[in-house]
Amino acid sequence: MDTIYLAGLDIGTSGAKAIVFDLAGSPKASAYNEYGSTYPRPNWVEQDAERIVESAMLSMREAVARSGIPPERIASVSLSAQRCCALFLDETGRLLRPMISWQDNRPVDEVAEIAREIPEADYYARTGFPNSTTWLLAKMLWVRKNEPDVWNRTVRVVQMHDYFLKALGAEDYFVDFNDAGFYGFFDSTSYEWDRDMLSKFDLPERILPYPRASGTPAGTVSAKGAERSGLAAGTRIAIGAGDQCAGSLGAGIVERGMLSISMGTAGAVTALLERPYRDPHGRIMITNHSERGKWLLEGYQAAAASVFRWFKEEISGVETAEAARRGADAYDLITERAAGAPPGAKGLIFLPYFASAGTPRYNPDARGVLCGLTFAHDRACLARACMEGITMDMRDMIQAIKAAGAGVETVRLLGGPTKSAFWNQMQADIYGATVQTLKIGDATVLGAAILGGVGAGIFGSVAEGARAMARVDRTYEPDAGNAERYGELYDAWRTAYEGLAGSGAFGRIAALQKHRP
Numbered sequence: 001m002d003t004i005y006l007a008g009l010d011i012g013t014s015g016a017k018a019i020v021f022d023l024a025g026s027p028k029a030s031a032y033n034e035y036g037s038t039y040p041r042p043n044w045v046e047q048d049a050e051r052i053v054e055s056a057m058l059s060m061r062e063a064v065a066r067s068g069i070p071p072e073r074i075a076s077v078s079l080s081a082q083r084c085c086a087l088f089l090d091e092t093g094r095l096l097r098p099m100i101s102w103q104d105n106r107p108v109d110e111v112a113e114i115a116r117e118i119p120e121a122d123y124y125a126r127t128g129f130p131n132s133t134t135w136l137l138a139k140m141l142w143v144r145k146n147e148p149d150v151w152n153r154t155v156r157v158v159q160m161h162d163y164f165l166k167a168l169g170a171e172d173y174f175v176d177f178n179d180a181g182f183y184g185f186f187d188s189t190s191y192e193w194d195r196d197m198l199s200k201f202d203l204p205e206r207i208l209p210y211p212r213a214s215g216t217p218a219g220t221v222s223a224k225g226a227e228r229s230g231l232a233a234g235t236r237i238a239i240g241a242g243d244q245c246a247g248s249l250g251a252g253i254v255e256r257g258m259l260s261i262s263m264g265t266a267g268a269v270t271a272l273l274e275r276p277y278r279d280p281h282g283r284i285m286i287t288n289h290s291e292r293g294k295w296l297l298e299g300y301q302a303a304a305a306s307v308f309r310w311f312k313e314e315i316s317g318v319e320t321a322e323a324a325r326r327g328a329d330a331y332d333l334i335t336e337r338a339a340g341a342p343p344g345a346k347g348l349i350f351l352p353y354f355a356s357a358g359t360p361r362y363n364p365d366a367r368g369v370l371c372g373l374t375f376a377h378d379r380a381c382l383a384r385a386c387m388e389g390i391t392m393d394m395r396d397m398i399q400a401i402k403a404a405g406a407g408v409e410t411v412r413l414l415g416g417p418t419k420s421a422f423w424n425q426m427q428a429d430i431y432g433a434t435v436q437t438l439k440i441g442d443a444t445v446l447g448a449a450i451l452g453g454v455g456a457g458i459f460g461s462v463a464e465g466a467r468a469m470a471r472v473d474r475t476y477e478p479d480a481g482n483a484e485r486y487g488e489l490y491d492a493w494r495t496a497y498e499g500l501a502g503s504g505a506f507g508r509i510a511a512l513q514k515h516r517p
Contacts, residue, residue, distance in 0.1 A: 238455025350389025
């Protein structure tokens with residue numbers, strides 16, 4: 001019998017990656033292609049959805065070609081995609097305007113409108129989400145109010161996952177349960193749209209995609225989809241999952257007590273729940289796990305590794321130039337410098353709120369802060385404080401998740417920073433928990449491939465697929481001395497935030513930035 005393979009694709013914020021895997025989770029070939037965003041006004045972020053689709057198709061085509069595997073031996077394909085992206089389509093499926101990104105924060109007035117109709121606590125109780133500019137409800141209301149010509153011609157409002165699968169050959173526009181939550185009016189317990197909310201905001205259900213479980217068959221690759229993707233016509237398509245949901249699956253988060261942390265353009269924390277739940281503080285997102293009958297506690301960090309990239313580009317010119325002369329990676333050199341400073345960076349506090357504060361603070365006025373500088377601090381301290389500050393923000397989310405009642409025994413790490421053993425150990429010390437890295441760091445793509453295997457009947461369940469394909473690489477245990485020191489630093493870090501937020505300093509700074517060039 002010929003060996004069969006699975007194809008996974010992740011459509012992220014800045015690029016699309018495709019990988020062909022064998023059934024043990026070993027990658028056979030991969031490809032990645034980038035794209036960008038546009039920023040028409042402050043707080044507005046848009047993307048060209050068709051360019052994204054073309055880049056994703058190219059990545060899949062290149063990965064299939066590089067693998068040397070006959071396309072007919074690839075049993076299925078599935079998708080992980082960035083969430084909270086609003087695409088407005090006419091009756092022919094044509095895009096009516098650029099895609100509104102998850103990073104877009106324009107619908108502030110619409111969030112206030114939603115709050116007038118549904119009190120904050122009630123909104124969270126119904127949806128498992130705090131009312132926010134991020135979710136599609138506010139974006140849809142904004143388009144209806146500000147672009148009536150677009151709204152009047154809109155026949156479907158979908159997300160990138162749904163749009164891409166349709167381009168590949170799916171029978172209709174399908175949204176996975178996890179992604180459906182990010183519309184802002186989905187009941188994650190009954191797995192249905194909240195029809196009372198649809199009525200309240202005068203939104204017809206017919207414009208929405210069909211909610212389905214991750215791993216459900218969605219059709220087969222069409223002739224046109226085959227030409228664009230390099231997959232064989234007739235390859236099975238399975239409904240995928242939102243990026244962090246797919247990433248947690250690719251990390252093997254299928255049992256209680258396991259938690260995943262992803263540091264990409266943004267950051268995310270996910271912990272598994274075996275029953276529906278609402279955080280009494282209303283701070284943690286509750287979404288559907290990719291396995292029906294399980295849920296996720298989710299927190300997000302609006303800027304994570306992107307802050308470290310900013311540090312490299314704007315602060316670490318010396319290290320970047322030296323790395324270029326050596327033929328080395330600039331991040332490796334910055335990390336090497338950071339390792340020369342003591343834990344706590346001699347008392348430096350770095351708040352990484354370059355794109356506002358996400359979970360658990362949800363403060364759009366929060367900004368990046370470096371405080372505690374003295375003449376004793378050098379470049380190594382600055383680098384270490386940056387890394388520690390990003391990680392402290394992750395700890396802040398973990399603390400909120402623990403307060404919400406989720407046990408945390410093992411943390412699995414995803415994303416580019418896992419390449420740094422120094423940063424991995426720092427995370428173990430700051431979280432005070434066992435930390436593991438994965439053989440396949442591209443957990444979102446692996447999670448998508450697992451879901452494709454479920455849809456093709458290769459795996460009997462999502463958990464079975466994860467146990468077959470997700471494998472641990474290295475384990476890091478916290479250093480007791482460092483963990484104690486980081487506990488003190490976290491208290492100071494939290495106090496610094498609360499002082500700036502409570503005094504109104506963040507609000508004053510945000511107002512200055514909004515009204516002055």
